[in-house]
Amino acid sequence: MSFETQAPHWEWYYIAIYFFIGGVSAGAYFIGSLLELLGSDKHRQISRTAYYLAFPLICVTPVLLIADLGRPERFWHLFFYTKEGIPYMNFTSPLSVGTWALLVFGGMSLLSFLNNLIIDGRLKSPALEGLFRHVPHKVYAVIGSFFGFFVAGYTGVLLNITARPLWASTDPLIGSLFIASAASTGAAAIALVMAWQKISSRDAIKEVVVFDRVAMVFELALIAAMIVVAGRYSAPLSKGLYGLIFWGGTVVIGILLPLGLYWYGRRPGAAGVSLTALAAVLVLFGGAMLRIAIVQAGQLQ
Amino acid sequence: MAKGMFVDTSICTGCKACQVACKEWNSLPGDPAHFRRVPDRPYRVAFNFTGDSYDNTVKLSATDWRHVRFIEQFNESRSEARWLFSSDSCKHCNDAGCLNACPVKAIVRTDMGNVFVQQDVCIGCKYCIPACPYGVISFSEKTGTVHKCTLCNDRIHNGLGTACAKACPTGSISFGEVADLRKKADARLARLKGLGFEKANIYGYNEAGGLNVFYLFMDRPSVYGQPEAPVVPQQRLMSSTAVTVASAVVVAAAAMISFRERGEKKKEEVKL
Ligand code: SF4
Numbered sequence: 001m002s003f004e005t006q007a008p009h010w011e012w013y014y015i016a017i018y019f020f021i022g023g024v025s026a027g028a029y030f031i032g033s034l035l036e037l038l039g040s041d042k043h044r045q046i047s048r049t050a051y052y053l054a055f056p057l058i059c060v061t062p063v064l065l066i067a068d069l070g071r072p073e074r075f076w077h078l079f080f081y082t083k084e085g086i087p088y089m090n091f092t093s094p095l096s097v098g099t100w101a102l103l104v105f106g107g108m109s110l111l112s113f114l115n116n117l118i119i120d121g122r123l124k125s126p127a128l129e130g131l132f133r134h135v136p137h138k139v140y141a142v143i144g145s146f147f148g149f150f151v152a153g154y155t156g157v158l159l160n161i162t163a164r165p166l167w168a169s170t171d172p173l174i175g176s177l178f179i180a181s182a183a184s185t186g187a188a189a190i191a192l193v194m195a196w197q198k199i200s201s202r203d204a205i206k207e208v209v210v211f212d213r214v215a216m217v218f219e220l221a222l223i224a225a226m227i228v229v230a231g232r233y234s235a236p237l238s239k240g241l242y243g244l245i246f247w248g249g250t251v252v253i254g255i256l257l258p259l260g261l262y263w264y265g266r267r268p269g270a271a272g273v274s275l276t277a278l279a280a281v282l283v284l285f286g287g288a289m290l291r292i293a294i295v296q297a298g299q300l301q
Numbered sequence: 302m303a304k305g306m307f308v309d310t311s312i313c314t315g316c317k318a319c320q321v322a323c324k325e326w327n328s329l330p331g332d333p334a335h336f337r338r339v340p341d342r343p344y345r346v347a348f349n350f351t352g353d354s355y356d357n358t359v360k361l362s363a364t365d366w367r368h369v370r371f372i373e374q375f376n377e378s379r380s381e382a383r384w385l386f387s388s389d390s391c392k393h394c395n396d397a398g399c400l401n402a403c404p405v406k407a408i409v410r411t412d413m414g415n416v417f418v419q420q421d422v423c424i425g426c427k428y429c430i431p432a433c434p435y436g437v438i439s440f441s442e443k444t445g446t447v448h449k450c451t452l453c454n455d456r457i458h459n460g461l462g463t464a465c466a467k468a469c470p471t472g473s474i475s476f477g478e479v480a481d482l483r484k485k486a487d488a489r490l491a492r493l494k495g496l497g498f499e500k501a502n503i504y505g506y507n508e509a510g511g512l513n514v515f516y517l518f519m520d521r522p523s524v525y526g527q528p529e530a531p532v533v534p535q536q537r538l539m540s541s542t543a544v545t546v547a548s549a550v551v552v553a554a555a556a557m558i559s560f561r562e563r564g565e566k567k568k569e570e571v572k573l
Contacts, residue, residue: 004360004526005436008427034556043560070425070445077405077424088406092535095428096404149549160541161534162431163398171537175545183552211559215552222548298431 005163007299014068016295018061019155020185020288022102023178025057026148027186029109031211033141033148045204048116049190049197055113058106058151079103094161098154101147108144112137152182155291159298166298169233170226174294177222181287184215188258188283195277205276209262212283216255223251236297246293254286303395303414304457305513306466306474307482308388309489310525311501313473315355315369315386322468323367323390326453330364363441366390366450367465370526387516387525388465388474391416391437391450394533396510399449401535402432407446414479414513415452423447434509434531452514479513486517493517509533 010016032050035043066075078099081088090096115137117123156175159167167174191208227234237246261279324331334347350357356371372385397416400408407423410416418438423446429438430447438449453463461467462476469475475482486503493501504522505515508531516525523529 005434006430006439008430009440010427030553031556034553035560038557038560068426070427070440070442070447071423074405074422074424077407077422081406082422083406083419090401090404090406092401092538093404093428094538095402095426099404149553153545153549157538157541157545158428161402161538162428163434163436163532163534164431167431168532168534168537172541172544175541176548179545179548179552183556207560211556214555214559218548218551218555 004301005165007164007301009299010295011068012292012296014064016291017288018064019178019291019295021057021064022061022155023152023182023287023291024185024189024284025054025061025109026105026152027182027184028057028189029054029105029112029148029186030145030152030183031186031190031208033112033145036141037138042204043207045194046190046208048120049193050186051109051112051116053189053193054148055106055109058102058109061102062106094154094158098150098158101150101154105144105147105151108140108147111135111140112144149179153179159294162298164298165233166230166236166294169230170294171229173222173226173229177219177226177290177294180215180219180222181290184212184219185284185287187212187215188280188287191276192280192284195273195280198273205273209265209276209279212280213259213262216259216283220251220255236300237293242293242297242300245289246297249289250286250293253282254289255283258282258286303479303513304452304477305393305414305479305482305515306390306452306463306476307486307515307517309473309475309486309517310385310387311489311493311498311517311519312471313369313386313388314471315371315384316470317357317369318468318470319388319465319474320358320365320367320369322464323450324364326456326464327366327451329366332358332362332364361389361391361437361439361449363439363444363448366448372524372526385519385525387518388469389526390465390514391452392435392505392509392515393450393452393513394509394511395513396533396535398432398434398509398533398535399429399438401533402429404428411454411458413452413457415454415457416449417451417454418447418449420444420446420448432534434528434533479511482515486515489517493519 028050032047035047066072069075079087089100115132118129118132153175156178159174160171162168187208191205194205236242258279261275265275332349335349336345337348338345346352351359354371354373358365358368361368367388367390370387370389374383393416400410400416404426405422405424407419408416408429409419425445427440430440438447440447456463466474466476490501490503498519500520503517504527505512518525
């Protein structure tokens with residue numbers, strides 16, 4: 001007879017998908033703000049795309065989070081302790097700190113979003129324009145990036161800080177893995193949108209792809225380390241449906257295949273942009289499968 | 302002046318009076334039987350009850366805050382048997398994983414040391430569930446919140462003991478000051494060892510910062526379904542955070558290098 005911990009029974013279509021979308025948004029935002037800070041005109045295209053992606057995506061996430069609550073109407077208790085009427089954060093709970101981080105990140109990505117609308121002339125409001133001229137956009141880009149990393153990584157730490165065998169035994173690597181995946185899927189989302197719009201030069205996409213490749217190699221290394229660290233507790237990730245999703249969906253379709261495609265696309269004369277777009281779709285698919293596999297396999301009895 | 306319970310499994314008879322008393326005092330409904338066909342029976346069986354054991358609920362749940370665990374060890378011919386009983390509940394850990402994990406301060410420790418879920422604060426995020434090293438705290442679809450043993454919060458704050466301890470006919474469950482209970486447990490352990498029960502041990506002096514509800518077992522804790530070395534998950538919080546931050550730095554550096562290098566290469570090409 002062995003002891004048992006209980007699974008929270010989080011629904012994959014809320015929590016795992018939230019982990020995924022939050023990661024894409026944060027990854028894209030980080031790339032966008034980094035390029036804004038490096039400040040070359042050539043990268044302008046990339047960072048605009050990133051900012052236009054980050055905010056709408058992060059707007060989706062609270063809906064998913066709240067929908068999974070047993071008492072959705074009380075979601076605001078996450079910020080406010082009703083018994084004492086004061087704002088509340090629990091420093092020992094990644095879920096609590098992460099929710100606040102999500103709020104800050106959402107705010108910063110909104111600022112960057114509006115700023116880009118104004119610069120692109122899509123939002124014509126003298127009052128807002130005056131306001132945004134006075135707020136240095138690099139400041140909220142830096143703050144947003146910091147909290148973006150937080151949003152991407154805390155979800156992994158949150159899983160590690162439990163007593164469930166798979167999640168506990170993979171400690172402390174899921175946070176890192178989710179950050180690598182966020183960077184990679186964020187880059188892929190940018191590349192995909194840019195390829196879609198056909199307005200950007202192949203060069204610009206190429207740079208995003210180079211970074212995506214680095215992120216994916218890092219991700220692969222972390223997956224290997226995670227399997228080793230977990231030892232026999234990694235079993236739920238290697239068999240059944242979640243084994244298929246993890247090894248097939250994430251590792252093969254989501255990482256190895258796009259790495260190959262990116263590699264192939266480097267050669268002159270290769271199909272270029274459409275190949276990149278295909279690879280980006282696969283990376284995004286792989287990122288979603290990674291979250292589903294880890295969140296759900298950890299909940300198997 | 303923490304209050305707690307000492308569960309002496311050596312004198313538990315498995316009568317389940319505690320389980321019933323808990324349900325009654327806390328108005329916890331019984332689970333109706335759910336029937337379903339199983340492979341080798343011609344009739345439908347209630348799959349949410351064991352049916353092949355004196356242990357009826359098998360585990361704790363949102364409506365089973367106490368569970369008398371039956372450890373039934375029989376040999377093939379059923380000529381030899383060992384039967385162990387242990388009444389299980391929330392341990393009211395001094396370093397409680399559930400309380401550490403709660404993002405809304407729904408789970409609090411009262412002045413009597415018990416860990417209590419404030420039903421009007423809980424949002425049903427369910428994060429405390431995997432954070433409990435004992436798999437105690439459970440979600441109820443009905444209320445949308447989590448539930449577990451309260452150490453009879455209402456009773457103990459009105460000068461009574463817990464309902465289960467009150468109902469226990471053999472004195473296997475005793476309620477009181479943790480310090481007093483420990484003295485009692487030590488004396489009982491010494492006596493059992495003197496009688497030749499070498500494997501007898503006390504579970505809960507050091508686990509999870511000390512358990513306010515602790516046990517005397519006649520065999521290893523794992524035999525009774527308790528983890529031998531429970532880890533309060535939040536003890537790993539610092540190291541886990543540090544590694545994640547380091548990875549974020551690696552990713553940021555990688556991004557800087559890949560975008561910078563490219564930019565410079567391009568410039569060189571232009572010069573040429
Ligand atoms: S046994 Fe579980 S539910 Fe009870 S106090 Fe400890 S962590 Fe919380």
